[in-house]
Amino acid sequence: MSSPAALAERALLLEVAATPTPGNVDRERDLPDLRFEQFLAGATGARDGLERIAEGDAIADGFENAVACMAEASGTNTQFGSLLLLAPLLRASVRNDRLTPETASAAATATTVDDAAAFYRSFGHVDVRVDDPPADLEPLDVRRGSDAIPTLRDRGLTLADVMETAADRDGIAAEWTHGFERTFAAADRLATTDGPIGERAARVHLELLAAEPDTLVATKHDEATAAEVRRRAASIDPEDVDAVRDFSEELIDRGINPGTTADLLAGALFVALVRGEVEP
C-alpha cells in the first residue's frame, strides 16, 4: 500500500498533470519562466518533508523541510501553497481513521507557536508572492521571515492563529481557518465526476476557478482582475475543451496564473486519493 506521504506527493503530480488548467502549467503548457519538469522535481524534493509530517514531526518542521527541498529541486517556488494545504490534511490522515473537515481542522488547531516560527522560517527558502498585511499586522508580515519570530512569541501566536490573520486575503489561509470547506467540496466533486483522473481534475479546477476569485491573482494583479477571471471561468462550458484551452492561452499571454486554485486542487486530490475515491 502507498504511504500517506506517497499519496500527498502523488496529489502534487496529478495536479500539475491535470489539463487544461487555465493559466497554470499543465501537460500542454509551460509558463515563460516555469516549466512542467520543475513541478515534477519539486514534488520529489518535497517527499521527505511530507514523510516527516506523516511520521509525527511538528507539522511546520516537516513543511519547512518540504519547502526547502522543493525549492532546491525545482530551482524556484513551485508548490509552497499546495504544501501548506497538504500539511494538516496529511497529518489528519495518519492520526485518524477518517480524513474529514473535522479531523483536518483539529490538525490545524493543534499547531503551536513553534509551528508558526517554522512557517516564518520557510519564507527564507523561497520567494513567495504575498499581499501587504493590514497595518496592525505589519510586524508579522511573512516577508520578514525569521525576523518576525520574536513578535510571534510575544503574542503567543500558533500557526493556526497566523493563518486566521490572513484568511481574508489568502485562499489557503482561508481553508485552514474555515474547516477546509472548499478542499473537501472539491474532493467530493472529484469523486463524483466522470472520466479519467486528468479530465476530472481539470473539470474541478475550472469549477474552483469559477466559484471564487483566485487570491494569488488578486495579489499579483488586483482584485478586479481576479474577479474578471472568475466571471470568465464561470461563463465557459466545461465540456467545450477548446474554449477552456483558449481561455488558458489568453491567461498565460496576460501573465495571469491562478496558483491558489491549483493549490486547492492538489489538496482535493489528496483527500480523494486517501479516501480511495479516485485512481490514477
Next chain:
Amino acid sequence: MSSPAALAERALLLEVAATPTPGNVDRERDLPDLRFEQFLAGATGARDGLERIAEGDAIADGFENAVACMAEASGTNTQFGSLLLLAPLLRASVRNDRLTPETASAAATATTVDDAAAFYRSFGHVDVRVDDPPADLEPLDVRRGSDAIPTLRDRGLTLADVMETAADRDGIAAEWTHGFERTFAAADRLATTDGPIGERAARVHLELLAAEPDTLVATKHDEATAAEVRRRAASIDPEDVDAVRDFSEELIDRGINPGTTADLLAGALFVALVRGEVEP
C-alpha cells in the same frame, strides 16, 4: 539536498515527461491502455523501495518492493525495466564518490543468489512482457516467478548471472552485463545537448531508438519490426519535431511502444542528475 532515491524517482518522472518520445507515453500522448498519470503514480509508489536500495538493503529486496508498490499505485506495469536499471545505478551512487560504469558494474556483480530470488519473486507483482528463453534456460524462465527459485539456488546463480543469461535478448540485462555502456553514453549526451531538459531527453530518446533495436518491441512484435523502427528513427531529422510527432503517432497507431528505450533514458537521466549535469 535531494536524496539519491529522490533523484531516482525524479529520473522516472522526467523520462515520462520527455516529449515527443515516439511510441511511448509522454506529455502529448497516452496509450489506449496506459495513461500518463499512471506513470506519475508508479514513480511515487516506487520511492520507498528506492529508499531501501539507497539505505543498503539487498538491491533486489528494494527492487521487489519498488515493483510491488509501483504496480499497486499505477494499477499496471509502468516502470519495471526502468527500476531494474536504476537499482544498481542507485546503489553505486550511494556507495561511491563517483557514479561511473565501473562503480555501477561493481554494484551489479555484488548481487547474490538471494537477489536473484527476490528478482524472480518480483514477477509475481506485475505482468512483464518477456521473450521465451533458450531451451536450456527454460527452468529459469522468469514467468515461473518464485517457482524458479530452487533452480536458482541449485545452480548458485546471482542476479548478475541471471542478467547475463538474458543479455542477448533484453536491453536492460545487456546493460547489467556490459558495463551500462548505453546508459552512460546517453547520460553524456544529456549533459552535452542544448535546451531545456524535456527537449534534451526527447532528443536522446530518439538517438537511443535510432542506435539499436528496442528489445521490448522485438519481444512484443518481432525482430524485423524492431529493426524497422530503428531504421525509421535513424532516418528522422531530430530537429524536425513535426516528423518526430508523426512517427510517434504512427507507432502508437500500430501498438508499438519502445519501452526498453524509455527505460534506458530513465537510467541516463538518473546518472546525469546524480552528476549534476542536468537540472529540471
